[in-house]
Amino acid sequence: MHTQKGIAVERLCLKHLTRQNVLGYLNWILDERHCSPATRNYRLAAIHAFVDFLQYNIIEQSEEWQKILSIKAMRTEKKALNYLSPEGVRLLLQQPDITTWQGRRHLAILSLMYDTGARVQEIADLTVDCVRIDSEPYTIRILGKGRKARIVPMVKEQVNHLKQYMEENHLDSSNMFGTPLFFNNRHEKLTREGIAYVLKIYANMARKVNPSLIPDRLSCHSIRHSKAMHLLQSGVNLVYIRDILGHVSIQTTDIYARADSKAKREALEKAYMELNPEIKSDRAWERDKNLREWLKGFNH
Numbered sequence: 106m107h108t109q110k111g112i113a114v115e116r117l118c119l120k121h122l123t124r125q126n127v128l129g130y131l132n133w134i135l136d137e138r139h140c141s142p143a144t145r146n147y148r149l150a151a152i153h154a155f156v157d158f159l160q161y162n163i164i165e166q167s168e169e170w171q172k173i174l175s176i177k178a179m180r181t182e183k184k185a186l187n188y189l190s191p192e193g194v195r196l197l198l199q200q201p202d203i204t205t206w207q208g209r210r211h212l213a214i215l216s217l218m219y220d221t222g223a224r225v226q227e228i229a230d231l232t233v234d235c236v237r238i239d240s241e242p243y244t245i246r247i248l249g250k251g252r253k254a255r256i257v258p259m260v261k262e263q264v265n266h267l268k269q270y271m272e273e274n275h276l277d278s279s280n281m282f283g284t285p286l287f288f289n290n291r292h293e294k295l296t297r298e299g300i301a302y303v304l305k306i307y308a309n310m311a312r313k314v315n316p317s318l319i320p321d322r323l324s325c326h327s328i329r330h331s332k333a334m335h336l337l338q339s340g341v342n343l344v345y346i347r348d349i350l351g352h353v354s355i356q357t358t359d360i361y362a363r364a365d366s367k368a369k370r371e372a373l374e375k376a377y378m379e380l381n382p383e384i385k386s387d388r389a390w391e392r393d394k395n396l397r398e399w400l401k402g403f404n405h
Contacts, residue, residue, distance in 0.1 A: 119163065124172040127152055131176075142179040149178055188330035193311075193318040194219055200307040200314075206273065211303050213270035214287055218300075218325065220263040222332035222350050223247050225297045225325035234282035236271070238264050249351035257349055301325055 112121065131149060134140045153174055160170040189197065198216055202208035218228055227247050235246045243259040259267075271277045276284060285294030304325055312319040320327075329350070336346050 119159070119166070122156070122159075122173070123169060124176065127173050127176060142181045146178040146181065149176060186330050186334070187320055187322065187324070187327045188334050189320075189323070189327065190318060191335060194328075194331055194335075196311045196315055196318050197307055200310040209266075209273065210270060210287075211307065213266045214295075214300060214303055215307065215328075216263050216266050217245075217259075218304075218328045219332055220259055221245060221247065221257045222329050222336075223257070224249070224329060224351075225300050227351075228287070228300060228325075229295050229297055231286040232282070233271070233276050233284045233286055235286065236267065238268055238271075247351065250353075253351065255348065255351050297325075304328070 110126075127149075131145050134148060135142070135145055153176075156170050156173045160167050160174075163170075198212065198219070201212040201215070203212055214228070217223075218225070221228075227249055230248055231245070235248075237244045237246075238259070243261070243264045244256050245259055246254055246256055248254050268277075271286075275281070276286070285292075287295045287300075289295055289299060301324070304323065308319055308323045312321075333346055333350060336349070337343070
């Protein structure tokens, strides 16, 4: 409003919140700021949330609020999911040097990220009392979006890494409850950026070993995608995958089913009806004795 219409920020009021001004702002961030349609949609969603609040509190302008709420989001290009194959995950987890304390710690972080399919912030927020590895079934309590907790099972191989890490760092006693499961040199919980840095180190190492297995851009969320895809490819029901990942809706989890090219290929193969006759490797005239004798007559 300041650059386009000369209205200072401190002079803005609700009368300036009109459909025309909102559309002007959305076009400005596209044309002048060169933002993506996705960014434009995020801004619009924030405006919609505010206007949705206003329509219940300032009803005399409800007609204008409805006009703003009718502004639609732009269509955006859906990017392909970035995930690792099982071989890629195996290669990644082989990179930490487990003869060192740091390597064992990093392996515990990476393997737990994959085994649970947790978001990076969920891994950072874990405390010692979230872990249940005294006896089977091994589980971990993860606090997800909206402070919603979920219980995720863990496999024995992952538990072995985690047990060793916790014993080595004296985290296996009850008086450590509430202590961050993964911490830095100052014994403060690891940040999202710290965990992402750990992944980057070993992704770069693995890429040098086999660049075909490790994409150029590998984020912590790619590890989450990898776990979901591998569960799906193993035949695990989408409902269970939803619960493990902590999705609110099955529609969110459904992106993995749509992205699974292997499943699509197998479905096509199962549904395939053989419409064309089989093409034999040998030539038809060689199988027909009478035809061969008749063809010999052309040599005379």
